[in-house]
Amino acid sequence: MFFKIGGTLGAIAILSIGTAASLLQRGYANAQNAERYVTVGHDKGGNSVALDTKTIHGTTYKLYGLYGDGIFETTFSASCTESRLFLNRIAIYGTGGQLLEEDKEKGEIPFVASSSPGKAMRIVCQKIGARGW
Structure with a gap:
């Protein structure tokens, strides 16, 4: 996996979910696949939140x-024409890549254009050519 962390931090190579957190924290760079993960925001601790552009399927992304010593993976679906956003899944992985927690409860969440999910939705909706994006 690869993260593109905006600005001067450059790209961070992530070889597997198991090594993601340590490589994110050390700032290991690899520009070859930097475009796979695009920073769409930051969490309260200042850590980057990234959109995985390779896993976009239609309007699902x-x-x-980072989450503690591991990483989180959140799956969303968008309704571009209605500006609606749906949470599909949240998973937390440990440093060894093991699934620690998973929540598959689905539901609509508020669309906030300035949030990480909102910024990612904009990219996804533009990618599919939805009007108004």
Whole structure:
């Protein structure tokens, strides 16, 4: 996996979910696949939240970020024409890549254009050519 962390931090190579957190924290760079993960925001601790552009299917997409010593993966679906956003799944992975927690409860969440899910939705809706994006 690869994260593109905006600005001067450059790209961070992530070889597997198991090594994601340590490589994010150390700032390991690899520009070859930097465009796979695009920073769409930051969490309260200042850590990047990234959109995985390779997993976009229609209007379904995933966001990744640090969570403790591991990472979180959140899956969303968008209704571009209605500006509606739906949470499909949240998963937390440990440093060894093991699934620690998973919540598959689905539901609509408020669309906030300035939030990480909202910024990612904009990219996804533009990618599919939805009007107004």
